Amino acid sequence: MNLEQQQQDDQQDTNPWGTKSWTYISSLKQQSPLIQCITNLVSMDLIANTLLSAGASPAMIHSILEIPDFTPHTQSLLINVGTLTPEWLPAMKAAAGVANRLCKPWVLDPAAVGASRFRLKACIELVELKPTVIRGNASEIIALSLGSLGSMKGADSLHESSDAVEAAKSLAKSSGAIVAVSGSVDFVTDGQRVVGAHNGLPMMQKITASGCAVTALIAAFVAIDPAHAFEATACALSVFGLAGEIGMCLANGPASLRMHLIDSLYGLDQETVVQRVKITSFS
Ligand SMILES: Nc1ncnc2c1ncn2[C@@H]1O[C@H](COP(=O)(O)OP(=O)(O)O)[C@@H](O)[C@H]1O
Numbered sequence: 001m002n003l004e005q006q007q008q009d010d011q012q013d014t015n016p017w018g019t020k021s022w023t024y025i026s027s028l029k030q031q032s033p034l035i036q037c038i039t040n041l042v043s044m045d046l047i048a049n050t051l052l053s054a055g056a057s058p059a060m061i062h063s064i065l066e067i068p069d070f071t072p073h074t075q076s077l078l079i080n081v082g083t084l085t086p087e088w089l090p091a092m093k094a095a096a097g098v099a100n101r102l103c104k105p106w107v108l109d110p111a112a113v114g115a116s117r118f119r120l121k122a123c124i125e126l127v128e129l130k131p132t133v134i135r136g137n138a139s140e141i142i143a144l145s146l147g148s149l150g151s152m153k154g155a156d157s158l159h160e161s162s163d164a165v166e167a168a169k170s171l172a173k174s175s176g177a178i179v180a181v182s183g184s185v186d187f188v189t190d191g192q193r194v195v196g197a198h199n200g201l202p203m204m205q206k207i208t209a210s211g212c213a214v215t216a217l218i219a220a221f222v223a224i225d226p227a228h229a230f231e232a233t234a235c236a237l238s239v240f241g242l243a244g245e246i247g248m249c250l251a252n253g254p255a256s257l258r259m260h261l262i263d264s265l266y267g268l269d270q271e272t273v274v275q276r277v278k279i280t281s282f283s
């Protein structure tokens with residue numbers, strides 16, 4: 001990506017975030033980065049299809065025996081603890097370690113982190129391995145930021161995303177990661193700056209693993225531009241929401257929305273993205 005050119009264009013641009021988002025999408029389709037996904041059993045299909053329709057190349061490879069050979073070839077790594085067992089955790093840590101050693105970005109989805117002490121401890125240990133980005137729903141970000149189980153409802157959120165902005169800032173400061181909280185507005189923070197991505201619709205909550213899928217899309221956008229993880233994260237959230245909005249025009253409910261969201265992600269065009277991506281500053 002030519003960042004100087006991008007900055008010049010931004011000055012004349014009425015929606016610089018829309019333009020930026022389109023640059024990520026077109027780069028993704030050109031470069032097709034390899035994204036390793038160590039993710040929960042519920043999400044594998046939706047994540048693989050989301051990444052493929054966006055232009056990336058997903059690989060659900062999670063055996064600890066394969067990480068030394070495979071992880072060095074990837075452009076980005078996703079770790080999602082949604083169906084965590086003690087056998088999987090060492091593989092996650094090993095993969096994060098390889099990513100760090102080779103300066104590759106990696107993204108953590110602390111799915112249902114507040115469900116048990118085992119899961120919370122595992123997530124805290126993973127955060128210590130310096131993820132580039134952490135994306136969760138509001139209840140997950142609050143639990144992880146406080147390091148306590150608190151109130152939770154499995155993988156679903158009991159809180160509004162706006163309730164978790166301070167927790168997200170605090171987690172970003174303590175971890176050094178970009179932290180994103182999804183919900184009616186998706187907030188993204190580096191601990192100082194806060195932006196909100198406004199695309200999306202409530203029915204996306206009714207598609208299981210839609211949060212997991214947007215975290216995977218973040219991993220793909222960050223693979224394209226690892227030096228600007230804050231921008232890449234906000235754009236990925238907005239683009240995924242926009243695909244949902246467009247998909248909803250043809251959908252009758254969550255099952256058909258899932259299908260049309262994937263089709264819309266595949267078919268996004270420049271004009272629509274530049275006009276409809278909506279990201280605003282909150283800081
Ligand atoms: N009320 C809402 N309005 C618009 N989009 C939403 C809403 N709730 C969730 N989303 C979108 O649904 C996707 C999944 O988010 P969320 O449901 O918060 O994650 P999780 O599945 O991890 O709980 C995100 O793209 C988010 O922007």
Ligand SMILES: Cc1ncsc1CCOP(=O)(O)O
Binds near residue numbers: 042043212
């Ligand atoms: C239902 C469920 N249970 C364990 S992981 C999982 C999927 C959660 O996906 P998301 O966080 O994207 O809703």
Ligand SMILES: [Mg+2]
Binds near residue numbers: 112136137155
């Ligand atoms: Mg989730």
